[in-house]
Amino acid sequence: MARVRRWLVVVLAAVLLVSLPVAVRHRPGGGPPTRPTAELLARVQGSGDVGWSGRATSRGSLALPSSDSFATLGQLLGEQVDLRAWWRSPRSWRVDRIRSTGETDTFRDGGGQVRWIFESERATFSPVSRIRLPDAVDVLPATLGRDLFQGARLDELTALAGRRVAGVDAVGLTLHPSGTETTVDHVDLWFEPATGLPLRVDLYAKGADLPVLTTAFTDLTLDAPDPDAVRFSAPAGVTLAYEESTDVAAAANALEQLDLPVSVAGLATRDGRDPGAVGVYGRGPTTMIVFPLRGSVARPLREQLDRNAGTTQTAAGTLAPIGPITVLLTRLPGRGGGFLLAGTVTPETLTAAAADLQEQP
Structure with a gap:
């Protein structure tokens, strides 16, 4: 299910390099290139159950067509995105998108999710659909990196020098998709070696010298958060509405x-x-x-x-x-x-x- 529901992050994402303060945190480090192995690839692909909490940043510059049905998507990919997240599993997490005017918090609990715009008096519950438009959770480096490497083959991987990401000595791999139908040249991924958790993703289009998509952690704690951290509790005065479809x-x-x-x-x-x-x-x-x-x-x-x-x-x-x-x-x-x-x-x-x-x- 997780592989399917994040389609448009790959499909419609075009993101510039992260800001300078983030780049400083991502200084080179992490050791020499690591030879790709089936074990490393499986570790990345299976990292969805790794618990963690932290912050991440990406910045979008893609001018998507203006449409009410895709308004949130345009904001997500056309502006800087600052995220705070708590992750217990693919069915239990919380992601806050932090803006200068407030924040939008999304809580996933089993088969349902709640979206709460902090400055409003309304929160919305909806069932989780196998198919939906992308949301803030989908531009987290952990989820995006895992999705990009799902279905990857060992012969499509090459070694990449490690680097320091959010205080972690990360291991790197480069994915070169072999299909002639793709517009993607390669994907650089850095991950925590013991757990396989993706920490930074750079995606390059064919003919591009700079990545068209970058997302990276700026702060990370590799421990499963408390269940209360991902559970929505309606504040006083906030009503909970119901919607049949998320988008x-x-x-x-x-x-x-x-x-x-x-x-x-x-x-x-x-x-x-x-x-x-x-x-x-x-x-x-x-x-x-x-x-x-x-x-x-x-x-x-x-x-x-x-x-x-x-x-x-x-x-x-x-x-x-x-x-x-x-x-x-x-x-x-x-x-x-x-x-x-x-x-x-x-x-x-x-x-x-x-x-x-x-x-x-």
């Missing part, structure tokens, strides 16, 4: 009467399961999301994409590159909506995927 992707997956194929454009689903109305395909940093948009969402999004200087109208639909990301919005005849296909894949891959979708009954 437009979760709603589409729950309500649309569609059945996407298990493979498109040669890419299988990330979790190996047969998708419903929403499909997430690929592995590691090569990711593609496919889901239907209703006309009320598709029309304004298409208008925003048309304003992108690189947008072209093709037989498959509206095709727009956004940095290393490629977006294709097709049309559904007679419905006013369309399929949104987006990912760290080439335009040819999205076009082939759209053709595969047309062949579905």
Whole structure:
């Protein structure tokens, strides 16, 4: 489930290098390059149950299309993101996004989550969906690094010199995705060697000299936090509301009467399961999301994409590159909506995927 629900962090993230104070904390260190082994890779991939607490920082610069349905996503990836988090397991955590005007706190407890905007008098409970848009938890280096290395093969890894990250002598590995359909050149990952916990992630697009995505811890405690630290307790005067779906992707997956194929454009689903109305395909940093948009969402999004200087109208639909990301919005005849296909894949891959979708009954 964790592999699937973070698709758009990879798909729509474009982040600059972290600020200078963070870079100082990340001074070189951590020893010489470590030879990649299956044991090290498995340690990274299985680090979700490692307990920890700390702070992390990333900074986004991607100008996403303006749409009410993706407003939070645009803020998350277009601004500096300062996070404070407590992590017990993938089903038990708390992540606070700290802003100059306040903070937004998200609590995960089993199959449900609560979002509380600190300066408001309202908190919202919703069930956790297998498919959803990314949130602050998904740009944490621990979760993002783990997701990028899921599905990685040992022959795609090379040694990387260690470095000092948040007071830890971190071990480094570089992932070079082997697929020709990807727009990602490589991913540099530094992690705590005993637990495999990712501490810093740099993602490079093809042809780029600097990473297009960086997220890193600035402070870290490698101990499981107390259960009370991740449990929401409504303050006096705060009401708890209920929402059936966390966002437009979760709603589409729950309500649309569609059945996407298990493979498109040669890419299988990330979790190996047969998708419903929403499909997430690929592995590691090569990711593609496919889901239907209703006309009320598709029309304004298409208008925003048309304003992108690189947008072209093709037989498959509206095709727009956004940095290393490629977006294709097709049309559904007679419905006013369309399929949104987006990912760290080439335009040819999205076009082939759209053709595969047309062949579905």
